Amino acid sequence: MLTALEFNQVPAQEAAFRSEIRQFLNEALAGVPSHAKARSWMGTSDDFSKKLAKQGWLGLTIPKEYGGSGKGFFSRFVLSEELLASGAPVASHWIADRQSGPLLLRYGTEAQRQFYIPRICRGDAFFCIGMSEPSSGSDLASVRSRAQRTEAGWLLNGSKIWTTNAHGCHYMIALVRTSGETADRQKGLSQVIIDLSLPGVTVRPITDMAGDAHFSEVFFDNVTLGADALVGTEGQGWDQVNAELAFERSGPERIYSSIALLDCWIEALRTQAIHDAETNALVGAMVAEMATLRALSLAVTQKLVDGESPAIDASVVKDFGTDFEQRLISNIAAWLGTHPEFIASADLLQTLGYLEQMGATFSLRGGTREILRGIIARGLGLR
Amino acid sequence: MTFMQNDFYDSAERLFNEVCTPTVIREVERGADTGALWSDLSSVGFADALLPESAEGAGLSLTEVWPMLFSMGRHVLPLPYAQTVLARAWLQQARTTTCAKASVLAQGLPEGTLTFAPFRVATEDAGVQASSVSFGLTANWVLAQSETKVWLLPTAQAQRTSSGGYGSIDADLSWPADVAEASLLGHFEQPQFRELLALSLAVLIAGAADRVFEMTLGWANQREQFGKPIGRFQALQQQISEVAEQVFGARMAAEMACRGAAWQPAPALAALAKAQTSQAVARIVAVAHAVHGAIGVTQEFDLQLYTRRLNEWARAGGGAGYWSGVLGQQVLGAKSSALDFVRTELFAESVA
Numbered sequence: 001m002l003t004a005l006e007f008n009q010v011p012a013q014e015a016a017f018r019s020e021i022r023q024f025l026n027e028a029l030a031g032v033p034s035h036a037k038a039r040s041w042m043g044t045s046d047d048f049s050k051k052l053a054k055q056g057w058l059g060l061t062i063p064k065e066y067g068g069s070g071k072g073f074f075s076r077f078v079l080s081e082e083l084l085a086s087g088a089p090v091a092s093h094w095i096a097d098r099q100s101g102p103l104l105l106r107y108g109t110e111a112q113r114q115f116y117i118p119r120i121c122r123g124d125a126f127f128c129i130g131m132s133e134p135s136s137g138s139d140l141a142s143v144r145s146r147a148q149r150t151e152a153g154w155l156l157n158g159s160k161i162w163t164t165n166a167h168g169c170h171y172m173i174a175l176v177r178t179s180g181e182t183a184d185r186q187k188g189l190s191q192v193i194i195d196l197s198l199p200g201v202t203v204r205p206i207t208d209m210a211g212d213a214h215f216s217e218v219f220f221d222n223v224t225l226g227a228d229a230l231v232g233t234e235g236q237g238w239d240q241v242n243a244e245l246a247f248e249r250s251g252p253e254r255i256y257s258s259i260a261l262l263d264c265w266i267e268a269l270r271t272q273a274i275h276d277a278e279t280n281a282l283v284g285a286m287v288a289e290m291a292t293l294r295a296l297s298l299a300v301t302q303k304l305v306d307g308e309s310p311a312i313d314a315s316v317v318k319d320f321g322t323d324f325e326q327r328l329i330s331n332i333a334a335w336l337g338t339h340p341e342f343i344a345s346a347d348l349l350q351t352l353g354y355l356e357q358m359g360a361t362f363s364l365r366g367g368t369r370e371i372l373r374g375i376i377a378r379g380l381g382l383r
Numbered sequence: 384m385t386f387m388q389n390d391f392y393d394s395a396e397r398l399f400n401e402v403c404t405p406t407v408i409r410e411v412e413r414g415a416d417t418g419a420l421w422s423d424l425s426s427v428g429f430a431d432a433l434l435p436e437s438a439e440g441a442g443l444s445l446t447e448v449w450p451m452l453f454s455m456g457r458h459v460l461p462l463p464y465a466q467t468v469l470a471r472a473w474l475q476q477a478r479t480t481t482c483a484k485a486s487v488l489a490q491g492l493p494e495g496t497l498t499f500a501p502f503r504v505a506t507e508d509a510g511v512q513a514s515s516v517s518f519g520l521t522a523n524w525v526l527a528q529s530e531t532k533v534w535l536l537p538t539a540q541a542q543r544t545s546s547g548g549y550g551s552i553d554a555d556l557s558w559p560a561d562v563a564e565a566s567l568l569g570h571f572e573q574p575q576f577r578e579l580l581a582l583s584l585a586v587l588i589a590g591a592a593d594r595v596f597e598m599t600l601g602w603a604n605q606r607e608q609f610g611k612p613i614g615r616f617q618a619l620q621q622q623i624s625e626v627a628e629q630v631f632g633a634r635m636a637a638e639m640a641c642r643g644a645a646w647q648p649a650p651a652l653a654a655l656a657k658a659q660t661s662q663a664v665a666r667i668v669a670v671a672h673a674v675h676g677a678i679g680v681t682q683e684f685d686l687q688l689y690t691r692r693l694n695e696w697a698r699a700g701g702g703a704g705y706w707s708g709v710l711g712q713q714v715l716g717a718k719s720s721a722l723d724f725v726r727t728e729l730f731a732e733s734v735a
Contacts, residue, residue: 002627004634005631005634005635006638007635007638007639007642009730009731009732010730010732012733015732015733015735018735019735022735081722082735085720085721085722256722259721259722262721263720263721266714266715266721269715270715270718275712275715275716277708279711279715280707280708280709280711280715281703281704281705281707281708281711282707282711283707283710283711283714283715284654284658284706284707284708284709284710284711284712284713284714285658285662285703285707285711286721287655287710287711287714287721287724287725288636288654288655288658288659288706288707288710289632289659290721290725291636291639291655291725291729291730292632292635292636292639292655292659293632294725294730295635295636295638295730296631296632296635299635316627316628316631319624319625319628320628320629320631320632323628370621372624373620373621373624373625374617374620374621374624376624376627376628377614377620377623377624380600380623380624380627381600381604382600382603382604382614382615382619382620382623383615383620
């Protein structure tokens with residue numbers, strides 16, 4: 001059920017942490033152009049991720065006994081916000097940090113926790129998530145990849161596609177069928193950890209329309225997995241995946257994907273002293289919406305702090321946020337069209353060009369707009 | 384969809400449910416006297432909620448008053464109650480400043496309801512003319528400003544003409560020279576009422592939008608076509624979910640703007656709230672009517688009481704374009720990044 005989202009502040013004690021992050025980022029990202037920043041959590045730098053790990057900023061909310069920093073959700077909000085708003089290349093560790101670590105902490109065996117989580121926190125283990133398949137996109141329950149029980153563990157066959165940064169990762173946590181048939185839908189699905197260096201695993205990067213390769217296709221041909229590859233309970237993969245998606249959907253990454261463009265454009269307006277009524281109104285409308293979304297995202301964070309699992313609220317914020325991120329791009333593009341005399345820098349146009357092309361994915365990744373609205377409708381009691 | 388856990392909210396909801404029924408709203412829209420309604424509404428003392436205890440008020444902060452103001456929007460009170468709460472706090476403060484003429488407020492704060500006229504106030508032939516004043520037909524007093532002049536004008540002595548469409552309670556108001564002179568409160572360098580009206584209307588929009596959404600959801604679950612409730616159809620689910628986001632956003636923007644230990648809203652937050660709530664109205668109203676179908680545009684059905692007011696409030700006192708412009712000008716005038724502007728100016732966080 002959807003419940004009210006009440007306003008709350010970032011706790012004041014986080015201010016010092018933000019300053020520390022800001023100082024680090026100012027040095028680490030000096031001179032990075034806007035169009036590189038626009039890649040943000042699609043941009044990879046193993047080196048940068050390891051630097052963050054040295055700071056203790058991977059696995060921020062993970063308990064210290066597993067190598068984390070044991071901080072709270074608001075610290076994590078501040079860190080995520082600073083990384084995203086500054087356009088830091090965080091894709092290498094992002095999914096391990098955001099989803100895989102918390103997932104293993106919640107559902108993993110003690111041995112799995114001891115093995116993987118400290119590696120995640122050190123920046124030695126990057127994870128991707130195997131969900132979509134060639135014939136299984138939004139209809140996630142139709143996955144065909146199958147892990148069959150053997151005497152020693154599991155035998156995995158099948159493939160995954162659109163897997164963000166699979167080619168840069170050490171491990172995948174995949175949703176696969178462990179019993180029954182495709183027609184059984186959610187029943188018989190489980191999550192398994194796959195070491196992507198194992199024999200029989202082939203990872204093929206897919207070049208995207210902006211010239212990058214941020215996602216991959218991954219093939220499994222008789223891959224032998226140990227018994228300890230299973231995460232959580234056999235057959236409970238569907239529920240576990242949905243709990244995991246709540247982590248993915250609740251963060252501030254659904255507000256700031258286009259912020260490099262907004263900042264670059266605002267800076268150009270300031271430099272060229274453009275402040276006509278129409279331009280002011282567009283800037284103000286975008287900033288008002290961004291602030292509103294930030295408040296909604298903070299309200300979801302508060303629910304996490306309170307121990308709730310705000311899956312539906314997170315869907316509201318994600319769908320609203322991605323719509324904002326996409327409108328930001330089209331609005332600035334339209335503004336340039338209305339101001340043909342405006343001289344835009346190459347960096348601004350490259351930033352816009354990147355986001356115009358990849359912005360389409362904002363409302364696809366982590367659940368499409370239509371799927372999310374379906375989830376919201378269920379929360380509203382319409383389904 | 385409202386799940387506000389708050390004693391003030393609960394008592395406000397109870398009171399407004401009881402005394403401000405759709406029947407009462409229809410009567411007021413047709414010109415009925417509002418004296419009895421106001422005495423019912425004011426009996427609980429909300430009007431002085433923001434006044435300090437030294438002035439026999441409740442000494443509450445804007446944050447504490449927010450649930451009541453939101454509830455006023457949910458019930459589309461046909462009286463400017465939210466404005467009255469803010470106007471009385473402003474008047475109380477004005478009494479203590481040297482800008483205000485002591486004589487006008489010598490007898491204390493005025494009885495009855497107050498609204499604001501921060502725009503479209505003219506002074507021809509020494510009189511005062513205020514055009515399309517929000518709640519101008521039902522307010523007892525208007526706090527008007529033109530350049531530096533501020534008046535506290537009694538509507539009983541005004542020539543009033545309805546200025547809106549069917550059912551509107553907005554009015555053109557005109558006062559003769561002698562009334563204008565006696566009602567002049569003083570000279571103020573800055574505009575006094577723009578943010579107060581913007582905030583009042585933003586909160587009312589958030590409340591009314593919440594109510595309209597509740598009605599829309601109820602109707603989608605109740606009305607059956609093709610053998611099932613229309614809310615089972617994906618086409619409607621997608622639209623209703625989208626509107627849910629806008630309703631959440633409007634409520635959050637209004638709640639943010641009501642933050643603060645004092646009675647005054649922060650100007651940038653009032654701008655944000657009015658911009659964000661106003662821009663949401665068109666889509667919320669359109670989907671609400673689309674879901675309701677023909678019954679929604681009939682006079683006997685209550686939906687129109689809310690959507691009519693939402694449309695008016697969205698443009699009254701400056702709409703989304705105006706207030707976005709005010710905010711945008713501040714953003715461009717600052718030096719910080721978008722995030723730092725938002726953090727420091729709108730969330731009162733410290734500079735990193």
